Amino acid sequence: MSLVLDPTAQDLLFREARTANTFTDEPVTDEQVQAIYDLVKFGPTAFNQSPLRITLVRSPEARERLVQHLAEGNRAKTAAAPLVAILSADNEFHEELPALLPHFPAAKDMFFSERPVREGSAAMNAALQAAYFIIGVRAAGLAAGPMTGADLAGVQKEFLDDDHTPLMIVNIGKPGEDAWFPRSPRLEADQVITTV
Amino acid sequence: MSLVLDPTAQDLLFREARTANTFTDEPVTDEQVQAIYDLVKFGPTAFNQSPLRITLVRSPEARERLVQHLAEGNRAKTAAAPLVAILSADNEFHEELPALLPHFPAAKDMFFSERPVREGSAAMNAALQAAYFIIGVRAAGLAAGPMTGADLAGVQKEFLDDDHTPLMIVNIGKPGEDAWFPRSPRLEADQVITTV
DSSP: OOOOOHHHHHHIIIOOOOOOBOOOOOOOOOOHHHHHHHTTTOOOOOGGOEEEEEEEOOOOOHHHHHHHHHHHHHHHHHOOOSSSEEEEETTTTTGGGGHHTTTTTEEEEEOOHHHHHHHHHHHHHHHHHHHHHHHHHHHHTOEEEOOOOBBBHHHHHHOTTTTTTEEEEEEEEETTTTTTOOOOOOOHHHHEEEEE | OOOOOOOOHHIIIIIIIOOOBBBBBOOOHHHHHHHHHHHHTOOOOGGGOOEEEEEEEOOOHHHHHTTTTBHHHHHHHHHSSSSEEEEEEEEEEGGGGGHOOTOOOHHHHHHHHHHHHHHHHHHHHHHHHHHHHHHHHHHOOEEEEEOOOBBBBHHHHHHTTTEEEEEEEEEOOOOOOOOOOOOOOOOOOHEEEEEE
């Protein structure tokens, strides 16, 4: 066994965890979301930046507005999910760097004075944080249903602003009946890993 | 307790895991890397794409070539790490989509016929997979030291090709003496999460 992580945890986070397409009615509480965040906030990023923003779409009115911007095939399940989160990247994350990187506050101005550089860094590091968040949802015993099939520019206009770029929408809840399609294939290690 | 994941696993993957700056001499084997990949390959991506590529820099000659492209502060630790991986995004990932998404092989041509679209999708989804990989390194009881402080264009020219965009370099091994700086602050949940 090359892995130290307990097999039960391996199953919970990766091997048996699946992208759910149906959910039970059981609510997902703010306390659960807080616990998820308080776990995954420790995931590493460049310069300890923290560009990920999480918009919880809870009100029926807001849910309805969101669903309009989704691809047809994503609408019914998103309308019915116990909780839906819009994950976005804050392109002005550098304003927080002096607080997040107290031993190197100059990083803010040395590396991130230009908006295009910030957008690139925010996109990659918020994506890392989005992956940590998905793992965290699973650590809470919940299923995540991440989706990019949406008019993301429309989602941005409807819920965010010019400084926040949406990455994906994530349905969250306990998996319901027929929650997933059969597992699709993955690339084998020798298709992905080379040695020099 | 809002989390189902065992507290020992929480510590291993997030709470006590740290970005290591020193390592012991203990080797990291190909079997360990294979086990890490075979766990994290199940992490979700859009259209089940798999753009992440992992280049293991094992030979002293290749390690020396890589180190030249790193920021000064990243050189000594990378020269000394038991294993170093270059993580990159394969911008031609769509060629594998019919195999990876057998129920929707048309996705390859419907969504990914244009290179700029592929590059954007590869960048985000390879970043998700890079985060899963970092979690997997920790699941193997090893520390990861991800770095973007490098001339990534130089790394691409030296080790990859025009179809592969480097995302980061990751040092991997058992943490050594004085392996980490004090933990830097994180944003609180109420700075990151809003509800609509």
